[in-house]
Amino acid sequence: MSYKREQIPLEEGDYYWTPEGYRVFTAQYLLKRGYCCESGCRHCPYGYDPKLQRRRK
Numbered sequence: 001m002s003y004k005r006e007q008i009p010l011e012e013g014d015y016y017w018t019p020e021g022y023r024v025f026t027a028q029y030l031l032k033r034g035y036c037c038e039s040g041c042r043h044c045p046y047g048y049d050p051k052l053q054r055r056r057k
Contacts, residue, residue: 008032 014029027045030036040050047056 008029010029013026014032015023015025018024024042027043030041030043031045036044036046036048036055038048038050038053040048048054049056
């Protein structure tokens with residue numbers, strides 16, 4: 001089964017580039033997206049802890 005997710009247009013403040021060339025999404029973008037992907041995002045506003053593999057309270 002395949003799910004089609006709505007593509008969210010990127011706006012200023014949604015991401016930044018690291019010195020190594022990686023795009024890092026900010027909490028602003030992750031909140032707009034509306035769900036936690038459980039990938040351990042650097043700025044996760046949902047409190048997901050990849051070490052525990054669950055959300056922190």
